[in-house]
């Protein structure tokens with residue numbers, strides 16, 4: 180099953196939620212909040228623990244109703260250091276529906292404001308990683324959905340505190356299994372604390388074997404005892420930069436999402452772009468569509484496509500120029516018909532997102548039509564953008580046009596090909612056509628290989644995906660013809676109106692990778708990789724995603740024709756990387772998108 184299962188939820192007469200498959204309660208309705216405070220917050224030494232660090236990370240096993248998260252959030256509101264940031268990472272295999280979470284959090288009126296903030300942005304039911312950011316609260320929640328044995332090993336973060344809150348160990352072995360303890364220790368800062376309600380022998384032994392000093396403490400309420408554990412701190416805790424200076428080269432959708440994500444986290448941003456205003460390059464069509472590419476199997480690639488799509492939904496929600504719109508997506512050929520059938524038999528997203536329709540198609544209920552000009556301006560509103568300035572990068576000294584930065588990100592789209600040829604980008608020409616209709620319509624989209632978008636008066640259709648003959652994007656009659664035929668296939672009615680209209684064309688170059696996945700991560704140290712070929716071969720070419728990256732120089736590109744979908748996800752990953760925050764993607768996704776992959780492929784085949 181690709182969709183994570185629901186818990187077998189029942190409600191006791193007093194309102195306590197129970198998972199009947201496990202036979203245990205999520206919390207005690209009598210004093211669940213007091214217990215969360217006593218066992219987890221107090222057990223991990225909070226709020227003192229976060230008083231003097233720039234970013235504090237709590238990791239929780241078992242997100243459940245979000246009660247522990249809200250208890251921590253409430254304490255954070257009352258006691259957070261001015262410049263601090265709280266990361267809350269949690270793991271859940273059987274996510275509750277939003278309505279159940281609302282009901283489960285009702286008994287605590289003092290949490291009602293926070294509960295509403297959480298529940299209005301309650302994570303979508305999907306396996307993967309979703310990150311919700313509340314910048315005004317200086318808080319983020321990173322939720323890994325899936326069975327703990329799959330998600331914990333894929334997660335990347337360093338926790339200061341652990342809330343160990345599976346169901347009781349006798350009933351919920353997976354959440355307390357032996358394999359977990361070393362994984363927990365690996366993901367801990369020196370001096371990390373852990374707390375739990377259980378004093379089961381296996382839990383104490385597991386924590387102790389992983390290096391924690393474990394202590395029983397008097398329990399809360401009717402429980403006799405609880406546990407506190409602590410890792411020794413022989414080495415200092417790694418700390419995050421508070422206001423790093425970050426240069427972003429390129430003010431297209433990639434650069435704009437990065438600028439916004441980094442700025443709300445506290446970075447000082449300078450964006451460089453040689454254009455004289457926003458949305459003039461490839462990101463500048465009058466309308467754009469954000470729709471998921473859904474693979475049929477449950478592979479790492481299929482999961483990251485969904486993570487990226489959900490990340491875009493969340494990032495764009497409520498911004499200027501953004502309209503949620505249904506997209507009717509019909510298979511374009513036999514292979515796609517087959518893929519859609521498999522998808523419909525085991526969908527990766529629930530009915531609130533996706534539905535099968537007649538003709539073998541699918542309806543994307545939460546896809547987005549956006550107006551790039553309005554969106555990009557809003558994302559760049561509060562950051563310094565140097566228009567008309569060509570950026571000259573000195574990667575060795577981390578300078579742009581002679582100015583030093585803590586981090587530099589290349590978000591230069593197609594221009595990356597000339598400056599970083601080792602990334603092996605290919606240019607594809609994408610042409611769209613549009614006109615203004617006299618009939619205003621609500622936003623809606625049709626897709627089958629090509630797409631047709633309607634929003635208010637604007638009608639836009641395309642896009643071609645052609646080989647690039649030279650470096651200048653040029654519109655062509657052939658592409659116009661191609662798009663007209665595609666529109667006729669999607670909607671003859673539209674096509675008829677379009678023929679009478681005075682349509683305009685626009686072409687842009689899409690920077691595309693061989694495997695159609697983006698490049699997200701450190702700019703590879705090409706020379707060092709080539710020099711180390713033999714060592715790499717001995718290690719069977721296995722290396723962590725950050726290896727051989729130039730220090731503090733990053734890339735977010737190779738987005739092909741899905742720039743608006745990839746950009747927010749890439750921005751989340753790089754923001755976490757620069758701040759040392761929990762990564763909002765599993766390790767397998769970082770490996771699949773690592774910018775050095777094409778260099779490694781060539782080294783393996785002796786092509787370099």
Ligand SMILES: C[S@@+](CC[C@H](N)C(=O)[O-])C[C@H]1O[C@@H](n2cnc3c(N)ncnc32)[C@H](O)[C@@H]1O
Nearest residue numbers: 241242243244245246247272326327345346353
């Ligand atoms: C006691 S409840 C957590 C309560 C939660 N901390 C709260 O504040 O409401 C335990 C949670 O662990 C989750 N869980 C149990 N087994 C799991 C597994 N194998 N993988 C992931 N999550 C699991 C359950 O679905 C449940 O939400």
